[in-house]
Amino acid sequence: MHPQINADLHCHSTVSDGTLTPEAVAERAKANGVELWALTDHDEVGGQQRALEAARAIGLAYLTGVEISVTFAGKVVHIVGLGFDHHDPRIVAGLRATRGGRGARAKEMSEGLARVGIPGAYEGALRHAGNPELISRTHFARFLVESGHCNDVPEVFRRFLTEGKPGYVPHRWAALGDAISWIVDAGGLAVIAHPGRYGFTPTEEYALITEFIAHGGRGIEVVTGSHTAADMIQYTDTALEFDLLASRGSDFHSPAESRIDIGKLEEHLSGRLKPVWNALEHRIHWPA
Structure with missing residues (x-):
């Protein structure tokens, strides 16, 4: 599949903190020109079957997805999993434990x-x-x-x-290695979500990326709803430097709240990059 396809591989539904049902997100994605879609609810795969069936019913290619919260260098980092078996007991149990608190x-x-x-x-x-x-x-x-x-x-x-304010309480998230192993063991591919959002120093970011790769992580989001043009250039270079597959997603949560609507990312992946979807063609659920 071409690097320039309108893939949206990061968004949320009412199964986590979005405001639309998986079926409504599928309809909106299709209406907005998405050609390959993944629903990536936080720490939960309970909407995957609904999303897959909704996509199939409207002629939309689908990859299973999840966004797992992990703690790294004192911050919460998000790891997106794509193309895994959403019935795999290890990822289901791991996510249940993460949600527990x-x-x-x-x-x-x-x-x-x-x-x-x-x-x-x-x-x-x-x-x-x-x-x-x-x-x-x-x-x-x-x-x-x-x-x-x-x-x-x-x-x-x-x-x-936020930290130091009256309603802030930290949560104990999964370890980076655990999150990646749940995804990989279930046949999927792990991706660092919106790396430009974390505010890491160059040393911390290098540590995150090298540890991520050491645990079996293979991808990084380059084009996202929260990345500036400068971020996209930076993480294009990062993907090339570390030989990471590149992903793209709006991080859509709600028509009223999201900076970018699903399917409406203007930037495509650079032709120099290897799109994550080309490594996952065998995991795509094609419409009937």
Whole structure:
């Protein structure tokens, strides 16, 4: 498949912290010209069968996907898995263990917000969570906007949900090596998501990439909704330097909140890069 196809291999549904169902995301992807799609909900593969069937029904090529949160150098880093067997018991069990702490963490976040005069945040956030196991900061942010405490989601994060603020509670995520092994053992390919977002020093980023490769990771997102033009140039060079496969995805969550709509990324991968989808052709679910 050509490097210039409209592939969108990073987006979210109500199964994690998106606002549309897997079926609605499939329809929107198709309507917006996506030619190859992957739904990559956070730490959860429960929407994969629905997404696959929805894509097949509307003539859209599909790759299974997930976005796994890991801790690296004191920060949360996201690893996207593509093209794996979503029924594989190892990835299902690993993700269940990773999700396990979210409920208790959400209640602690709610207590912190109550102390600064915002009661009922847990119940409010829960109304926005399609999957209570995956209640997250995004759901709290939507509640705080809805209830008039903040004007928009970025303001909520700045004032309440980042480190040192009243609603922030850290979560113990998976280890990098574990996340990659779950993906690889299930027949998939691991990709570093939106590397330009982490704010690592060059030394930390080099450590992340080399450790990622040592554990069997093979790809990196170059074109994403959160990368600037300079980021895309930088990570094109990174992909070439480390011989990593290149991926592309909007990181779409919601028509109202996302910077880039699904399928609407303007930049394509450079012709110098090896697209991740060419290494996964045998894993693509083609429409009937």
